Amino acid sequence: SRSTDKISQEQLEELEEILLLADLGPDLTDYLISEIKNENPQDGLTKLQQQLTDILKVDAAEDVLIPTSDKPKVILIAGVNGTGKTTSAAKIAYLLTEQDNKVMLAAADTFRAAGIEQLENWAKKYDFDLIKGQYGGDAAAVVHDSYDAAHSRNVDYLIIDTAGRLHTKKNLMNEFNKIQKVLNNKNCHRCHNLLVLDATVGLNGLQQVQIFNQYIPVHGLIVTKLDGTAKGGCVFPVVHQMRIPVQFIGVGEGIEDFQFFDPEKFVRGLFN
Amino acid sequence: NLTSRITTVFTSLKRKGYLSEKDVDNAIRDIRRALLQADVNFQVVKEFCQNIKQQAVGERVYKSLRPGDVVVKIVHDQLVELLGQEYSPLKLSGMPPVIMLVGLQGSGKTTTAAKLANSLTKQNYKPLLSACDNRRPAASEQLEILAQKNQIDFNPVDPLSALKSAEKAVEIARKKYLNPVILDTAGRLHIEHQLMEELKDIKSKLNPSDILLVVDAMTGQDAVNLAESFNKELGLTGIILTKLDGDTRGGAALSIRQVTGVPIKYVGTGEKIDDLMQFYPKRMASRILG
Ligand SMILES: Nc1nc2c(ncn2[C@@H]2O[C@H](COP(=O)(O)OP(=O)(O)OP(=O)(O)O)[C@@H](O)[C@H]2O)c(=O)[nH]1
Ligand SMILES: Nc1nc2c(ncn2[C@@H]2O[C@H](COP(=O)(O)OP(=O)(O)OP(=O)(O)O)[C@@H](O)[C@H]2O)c(=O)[nH]1
Ligand SMILES: [Mg+2]
Ligand SMILES: [Mg+2]
Numbered sequence: 024s025r026s027t028d029k030i031s032q033e034q035l036e037e038l039e040e041i042l043l044l045a046d047l048g049p050d051l052t053d054y055l056i057s058e059i060k061n062e063n064p065q066d067g068l069t070k071l072q073q074q075l076t077d078i079l080k081v082d083a084a085e086d087v088l089i090p091t092s093d094k095p096k097v098i099l100i101a102g103v104n105g106t107g108k109t110t111s112a113a114k115i116a117y118l119l120t121e122q123d124n125k126v127m128l129a130a131a132d133t134f135r136a137a138g139i140e141q142l143e144n145w146a147k148k149y150d151f152d153l154i155k156g157q158y159g160g161d162a163a164a165v166v167h168d169s170y171d172a173a174h175s176r177n178v179d180y181l182i183i184d185t186a187g188r189l190h191t192k193k194n195l196m197n198e199f200n201k202i203q204k205v206l207n208n209k210n211c212h213r214c215h216n217l218l219v220l221d222a223t224v225g226l227n228g229l230q231q232v233q234i235f236n237q238y239i240p241v242h243g244l245i246v247t248k249l250d251g252t253a254k255g256g257c258v259f260p261v262v263h264q265m266r267i268p269v270q271f272i273g274v275g276e277g278i279e280d281f282q283f284f285d286p287e288k289f290v291r292g293l294f295n
Numbered sequence: 296n297l298t299s300r301i302t303t304v305f306t307s308l309k310r311k312g313y314l315s316e317k318d319v320d321n322a323i324r325d326i327r328r329a330l331l332q333a334d335v336n337f338q339v340v341k342e343f344c345q346n347i348k349q350q351a352v353g354e355r356v357y358k359s360l361r362p363g364d365v366v367v368k369i370v371h372d373q374l375v376e377l378l379g380q381e382y383s384p385l386k387l388s389g390m391p392p393v394i395m396l397v398g399l400q401g402s403g404k405t406t407t408a409a410k411l412a413n414s415l416t417k418q419n420y421k422p423l424l425s426a427c428d429n430r431r432p433a434a435s436e437q438l439e440i441l442a443q444k445n446q447i448d449f450n451p452v453d454p455l456s457a458l459k460s461a462e463k464a465v466e467i468a469r470k471k472y473l474n475p476v477i478l479d480t481a482g483r484l485h486i487e488h489q490l491m492e493e494l495k496d497i498k499s500k501l502n503p504s505d506i507l508l509v510v511d512a513m514t515g516q517d518a519v520n521l522a523e524s525f526n527k528e529l530g531l532t533g534i535i536l537t538k539l540d541g542d543t544r545g546g547a548a549l550s551i552r553q554v555t556g557v558p559i560k561y562v563g564t565g566e567k568i569d570d571l572m573q574f575y576p577k578r579m580a581s582r583i584l585g
Binding site: 040043044045046048049050103104105106107135136137140141143144145148189190191192221222223224225226227228230248250251252253254256257276 | 327328331332334337399400401402403430431432433434436437438440441444484485486511513514515516517518520521538540541542543544546547566
């Protein structure tokens with residue numbers, strides 16, 4: 024039977040704790056809780072889950088996965104250090120190959136020790152085409168060469184793995200300007216930039232997306248390591264504010280541990 | 296930032312000569328929000344604020360002091376105290392001493408292992424970097440490149456066994472009088488039972504004097520979960536907080552320290568070999584307060 028009593032202070036605090044522990048942050052949490060404080064408990068929870076889902080439902084600027092005649096489509100993977108870019112680049116290559124696309128990987132992390140070898144390892148294991156440069160060399164040059172190679176080999180998707188970098192490092196962020204320039208000069212019409220967020224990140228995630236978006240348009244997000252205990256809730260303030268959709272999630276270290284983002288499932292996960 | 300906000304809250308109140316409960320409650324709301332925005336764990340924030348309230352209510356405010364400054368000082372001092380007062384060095388006991396680095400995927404273990412070895416070399420140790428990650432592609436190569444670049448002795452991973460990699464390294468260290476052995480282990484989730492058993496196995500067979508949890512400074516509320524689990528399973532001797540060269544407030548530092556009691560020994564402040572510093576609680580407190 025439906026209760027007509029307002030949701031209790033105790034129940035509101037329970038819900039508030041769930042949201043805060045999931046990294047939604049105090050501001051968005053206060054807003055969402057204030058929206059349901061006059062509802063009855065059942066309606067309150069339903070309304071909360073609906074609002075959370077609505078926050079996440081953003082249309083992608085363009086769906087890079089819809090086949091078109093432009094070749095190659097470029098997917099650039101960016102993000103701060105250690106978030107799972109290299110692993111995700113390999114996972115995307117695998118996913119696209121499974122859908123009968125011809126893919127090529129570009130090892131444009133010329134900065135970190137064994138950055139190239141790590142991606143090369145994945146490419147050899149699953150037989151992906153890979154273009155690499157010199158360790159310590161120019162990342163934009165790798166982008167340039169790999170685009171030409173992808174174009175001449177009639178590749179459907181070129182996936183570019185870049186070096187991890189903190190958004191606070193201006194000189195590293197400026198490297199994206201060089202990469203953008205190369206792709207613009209190649210008349211790349213289908214360049215899709217994906218920012219990788221670690222599910223364990225707290226509210227710094229919002230800073231990361233905001234700043235990266237000032238240097239390259241961020242078209243979509245990948246949230247990794249959701250197989251852990253972190254809920255990845257910082258995506259709520261991020262998507263709420265930036266209206267950039269989460270497109271994929273990483274759920275493990277294997278090549279198949281990669282899924283399309285499902286907003287309803289993600290919201291249910293908060294309350295498990 | 297929090298300091299100016301608390302001060303503003305009080306300048307609008309009349310001077311009474313002591314802090315009333317209502318005065319403090321107003322400040323506490325701002326403190327709570329600032330700490331949550333700094334990624335301090337929800338439960339830790341709750342306890343911290345209750346603590347501050349107890350300390351602040353009734354506190355005398357002399358004509359020369361502004362009430363807001365009194366509260367700010369109480370908060371700052373409490374943060375510094377909780378973060379740990381003195382620097383506690385590595386234990387480094389054993390023949391040879393063994394340091395084991397553990398943590399979640401991507402937290403900075405491999406890079407930190409090399410930094411630690413470099414720092415110990417400068418203190419006249421002769422460390423051996425031991426690659427024990429047989430899972431991540433090119434993990435051993437990554438550590439090898441860092442070792443070679445910085446002229447540090449290196450033992451490659453045994454692709455079949457992390458334990459055998461570590462045992463081999465200790466054996467080599469004994470023969471060559473290398474000290475200490477630094478074990479770089481594979482990143483893993485604290486909820487993966489088999490992988491945690493792997494670490495417990497290495498610990499029981501090699502008896503490391505230092506087991507350091509490497510944590511990404513931008514970790515949010517999950518910091519408490521992972522630190523508690525790793526501590527419960529292994530008994531940590533120290534924490535290393537990485538990527539503090541970013542702009543994350545680093546509330547995870549307070550959460551982990553408060554919940555596990557394990558001291559934070561070092562902080563990573565960049566990707567270069569020298570970017571490893573001793574942990575300073577006062578600096579961390581100012582950073583968390585924003
Ligand atoms: N459990 C889990 N681990 C992941 C996931 N994605 C990546 N990892 C692991 O996270 C660690 C870092 O992954 P990388 O792909 O090297 O991250 P990166 O962003 O390329 O790192 P940098 O290039 O150094 O900035 C590796 O140990 C990966 O196996 C995931 O979805 N789940
Ligand atoms: N800016 C910055 N980057 C760091 C710091 N420490 C590590 N990194 C970077 O973080 C990324 C991950 O570092 P790794 O040493 O590969 O991390 P890991 O814990 O060994 O990763 P797994 O072995 O996959 O679990 C690399 O890009 C490092 O260069 C730091 O203090 N500051
Ligand atoms: Mg990488
Ligand atoms: Mg490593």
